[in-house]
Amino acid sequence: MTRREIIKQGTLALAALSSPITSFTKINRMTGSKNFEVIIIGGSYAGLSAAMALGRSLRNVLIIDSGKPCNRQTPHSHNFLTQDGIKPNLISEKAKEQVLKYETVKFLNDFAISGKKTEGGFTIATKAGETFLTKKLIFATGIKDIMPNIKGFSACWGISVIHCPYCHGYEYSNDKTGVFTNGDIAFEMGKLIHNWTKDLTIFTNGKSTLKEEQASKLKKQNIKIIEKEINYFDHKNGQIERIIFEDGTSESIKALYARPEFEQHCEIPKELGCELTELNYLTTDPFQKTTVPGIFACGDSTTMIRSVSYAVAAGGVAGTMANRELIEEEF
DSSP, X not given: OOHHHHHHHHHHHHHHHXXXXXXXXXXXXXXXXXXXXXXXXXXXXXXXXXXXHHHTTTOOEEEEEOSOOTTTTOSOOOSSTTOTTOOHHHHHHHHHHHHXXXXXXXXXXXXXXXXXXXXXXXXXXXXXXXXXXEEEEXXXXXXXXXXXXXXXXXXXXXXXXXXXXXXXXXXXXXXXXXXEOOHHHHHHHHHHHTTTOSSEEEXXXXXXXXXXXXHHXXXXXXXXEEOOOEEEEEEETTEEEEEEETTSOEEEOSEEEEXXXXXXXXXXXXXXXXXXXXXXXXXXXXXXXXXXXXXXXXXXXXXXXXXXXXXXXXXXXXXXXXXXXXXHHHX
């Protein structure tokens, strides 16, 4: 190496150390420190999709995930081109394998418990006691369904007690089907599910709060309304067979659509100041940006559209836009 080449390399190294953005990038790529350009919290479909976009953009990325996706009981995923009918865990396993081929992407099996703003970005602390620094955050943490206190519901959730006809309706088309909800939501779901089966009953689990006009329209379509309180769900390995009511009577059924209440699976976005919508989803713009600069969100925590394909698409947007912000900041 010539004297000129040595001087040039030394000058470049000093420039990297003097620039906060450049040193952040170069040092992490060389040493594997706890500084990252982007940390993604949540390593399912949306998070992995964001990581792939960033890995292909040569960004230093850390994915933090505890390995408990909300659809872990679901036997098959549908309505996703090239993956129709595949088990959800097989899709995510293959996705993880492909994403981690990009050497700047790291995966940590841990649980993020807190986050703080810093002058240059954010810090994230985990349950295992680790602390990481990052310029950008992407939350792909999903939501936590709050199961009703009815025996058998949780065991059937995602198997025969389902949430989305576009994901599972075809498999139960023309079967004896129920809708487990009340009021305006019951009316809207009744109209929707009627497209897949005409043998449909709405179970309000107590006095109906449907408006008279709504109930009349449902009955004209031969959609029954049962107001009895439910005791438990009789099932075999998650496949519902009968609904047992408090009065001892029962109703046989093949599938039941439900919209249980939910909460955000991760409280860190709210702690960092991210706004929530009236429906308790994280507020995002079309580029998956939250209301806090530098923080993005994607997947089930941001929308009522709970599907693998939608999560993958939103994750790709979040990763692309996070990279775009980093590029703009470098100039």
